[in-house]
Amino acid sequence: MTKTAFLRPRSAPAEPMESLTGLLREWLPLQRWFAGKDRPVTDLGVLSMTELFPGCLHMLVHAGHGGVPAPGGTLPAGDCYQLLLGVREHPSPRLGKALIGRVPDGRLAGLTVYDALHDPRAAQLLLERLRHPGAAGPLRFECDGSQQVPAGLVPRLMTAEQSNSSLVYGDEYILKVFRRVQPGVNPDLEVPGALARQGCHRVPAPVAWLRTTHPFNATLGVLQPYLRNASDGWTLALDALASGDDFTAQSHALGRATADVHLALSTAFPIGAPGENGRTATAMTERLTAAAHAVPALQPFVPGLRAAFAALTTCDAGP
Numbered sequence: 001m002t003k004t005a006f007l008r009p010r011s012a013p014a015e016p017m018e019s020l021t022g023l024l025r026e027w028l029p030l031q032r033w034f035a036g037k038d039r040p041v042t043d044l045g046v047l048s049m050t051e052l053f054p055g056c057l058h059m060l061v062h063a064g065h066g067g068v069p070a071p072g073g074t075l076p077a078g079d080c081y082q083l084l085l086g087v088r089e090h091p092s093p094r095l096g097k098a099l100i101g102r103v104p105d106g107r108l109a110g111l112t113v114y115d116a117l118h119d120p121r122a123a124q125l126l127l128e129r130l131r132h133p134g135a136a137g138p139l140r141f142e143c144d145g146s147q148q149v150p151a152g153l154v155p156r157l158m159t160a161e162q163s164n165s166s167l168v169y170g171d172e173y174i175l176k177v178f179r180r181v182q183p184g185v186n187p188d189l190e191v192p193g194a195l196a197r198q199g200c201h202r203v204p205a206p207v208a209w210l211r212t213t214h215p216f217n218a219t220l221g222v223l224q225p226y227l228r229n230a231s232d233g234w235t236l237a238l239d240a241l242a243s244g245d246d247f248t249a250q251s252h253a254l255g256r257a258t259a260d261v262h263l264a265l266s267t268a269f270p271i272g273a274p275g276e277n278g279r280t281a282t283a284m285t286e287r288l289t290a291a292a293h294a295v296p297a298l299q300p301f302v303p304g305l306r307a308a309f310a311a312l313t314t315c316d317a318g319p
Helices: 018-030 093-098 120-131 187-197 233-243 248-268 276-294 296-317
Strands: 043-053 056-069 076-088 099-102 112-115 134-136 139-143 155-157 164-169 173-178 208-212 218-225
Touching: 018 043, 018 056, 018 099, 043 076, 043 120, 043 134, 076 120, 076 173, 093 099, 093 112, 120 139, 120 155, 120 164, 120 173, 120 208, 187 218, 187 248, 233 248, 276 296
Parallel strands: none
Antiparallel strands: 043 056, 056 076, 076 112, 099 112, 134 139, 139 208, 155 164, 164 173, 173 218, 208 218
């Protein structure tokens, strides 16, 4: 029996854990995905806490920075963050950079808490939960039944990250864990899923995902195929320019791919609000004007693009 055996999945806000929240209050602002670095954390509350497996806690915490409650809500203004915390008596020395601190008292007294996404064992167990749909407290593990994710894939945490954390499994799949959580379906799940249903395979389709039903419905993570050799178009263009290579064929292929995705999106998410096309066309025209001013070489293409944007506004009138 370990010291974490008393932990149980919870579907309601967890009782206060002052020692743990005290450690998190100091640790959170140091993380690059924390949005409130320039503001002190005045309030930190546990919204939900679930034991995913022995020694690993899933938590949603609310970090407030003072001020009045958000409109229509009961919490002060602030943000909700997703944490996966490892809890051990003696963590591996390899987890040094992930350590949050030792809990001095309370239910976790004497245990050391750390960011579990840095722990290969925890990362592998997280993938196993995604491979086998089910529930744990308010958490829901779901997947596309037509795709089978193999077991035993070696995980590694990507380091070049901003607002999220990503685990790569065996260079075959990538799990994006959303740190700052907002109500509703995350676009990283909604958009690729919609494209897949339209038969567009330009974007990797979701294989499995994690969501919560408390304190609100929200997407927490998405597992997709990992494109190990992927590069963005801007980088490709700069590399071709630097080496003096002809970028014509590549730019045409990028344009074709972009068109395919947008055509699929227009079917999956039809525009219904009156005047929305006109507003979009106006914004695109403004960006075109600014770009052509900054790069005079674009001037020959401006008339044709303006005409295409103007044609977009006629779609608001319907057939």
